[in-house]
Amino acid sequence: MSVQTAKQVYNFNKLQKRLRRHVGEAIADFNMIEEGDKVMVCLSGGKDSYALLDILRNLQAHAPIRFDIVAVNLDQKQPGFPAHVLPAYLDELGVDYKIVEEDTYSIVKDKIPEGKTTCSLCSRLRRGILYRTATELGATKIALGHHRDDILETLLLNMFYGGTLKSMPPKLVSDDGKHVVIRPLAYCKEKDLVRYAEARAFPIIPCNLCGSQENLQRQAIKTMLQDWDKRFPGRIESMFRSLQNLVPSHLLDHRLFDFKGVDRDSGVIDGGDIAFDKPEVAPRFSVEDDDEPVAEPGERLQIIELK
Numbered sequence: 305m306s307v308q309t310a311k312q313v314y315n316f317n318k319l320q321k322r323l324r325r326h327v328g329e330a331i332a333d334f335n336m337i338e339e340g341d342k343v344m345v346c347l348s349g350g351k352d353s354y355a356l357l358d359i360l361r362n363l364q365a366h367a368p369i370r371f372d373i374v375a376v377n378l379d380q381k382q383p384g385f386p387a388h389v390l391p392a393y394l395d396e397l398g399v400d401y402k403i404v405e406e407d408t409y410s411i412v413k414d415k416i417p418e419g420k421t422t423c424s425l426c427s428r429l430r431r432g433i434l435y436r437t438a439t440e441l442g443a444t445k446i447a448l449g450h451h452r453d454d455i456l457e458t459l460l461l462n463m464f465y466g467g468t469l470k471s472m473p474p475k476l477v478s479d480d481g482k483h484v485v486i487r488p489l490a491y492c493k494e495k496d497l498v499r500y501a502e503a504r505a506f507p508i509i510p511c512n513l514c515g516s517q518e519n520l521q522r523q524a525i526k527t528m529l530q531d532w533d534k535r536f537p538g539r540i541e542s543m544f545r546s547l548q549n550l551v552p553s554h555l556l557d558h559r560l561f562d563f564k565g566v567d568r569d570s571g572v573i574d575g576g577d578i579a580f581d582k583p584e585v586a587p588r589f590s591v592e593d594d595d596e597p598v599a600e601p602g603e604r605l606q607i608i609e610l611k
């Protein structure tokens with residue numbers, strides 16, 4: 305084995321271990337998968353859902369609890385969709401799966417005027433079909449392949465355009481009230497998933513066969529976050545960490561914190577108010593090569609908690 309190959313193998317093992325650890329931690333933190341669950345993994349043919357299936361199968365083999373996995377792909381009949389790719393891949397894996405064929409493409413083309421964005425109707429239709437399929441298969445959880453960067457992009461989109469501080473939930477009941485949806489990749493970085501998909505040579509199918517333009521606002525935010533990640537190492541980790549560290553007394557939602565009830569007897573809450581002084585914001589994260597954030601001196605305890 306050449307030195308180069310040995311290094312590649314070492315790097316891949318490190319990457320795989322990190323992804324498995326992040327998925328394992330997310331599952332544990334949010335109690336995503338329980339004994340006896342039947343987890344329906346939604347497989348689009350994109351890198352994230354391939355990685356999700358791959359890592360969940362790996363964890364399944366080593367988990368102390370027993371759960372089943374069924375992969376589901378929705379063939380939406382977009383022109384050029386390579387319908388043979390996923391069945392061939394899943395047959396080779398030997399995983400239980402179902403391909404659902406529904407011509408949502410024609411419905412979308414019929415309903416949305418030429419030149420308008422098609423993704424929202426397309427994904428709404430897809431959601432309904434996947435919920436129905438989960439019921440038919442007796443799935444107790446629906447697993448989606450959204451990752452850390454999807455969560456941050458959604459947070460910023462909601463702040464910029466929706467006026468809410470909200471992102472994608474790691475685990476929640478679906479909008480039809482019937483299913484529990486989980487996002488086991490919630491702690492995984494997109495760049496890790498890109499490298500993993502390359503190394504595992506997943507047969508990727510693009511989600512733009514229909515010719516629809518990508519969501520431009522989301523794309524702009526993704527580019528901005530990627531730029532920050534290059535120029536300010538640790539910023540993205542810190543942003544993500546902030547989602548796990550809310551301080552309602554220092555925000556402005558009076559439904560979350562009883563500001564009206566505050567009086568001199570309330571005591572000092574969350575560090576109290578520091579009047580005219582600006583809050584000190586010491587950098588808490590730096591990044592060693594492209595791996596894990598490492599602690600600044602004196603920050604070891606907090607960093608250990610970082611996912």
Ligand code: SF4
Pocket residue numbers: 382422423424426427511512513514515516
């Ligand atoms: S890119 Fe095409 S297939 Fe993908 S969600 Fe948008 S409309 Fe649907």
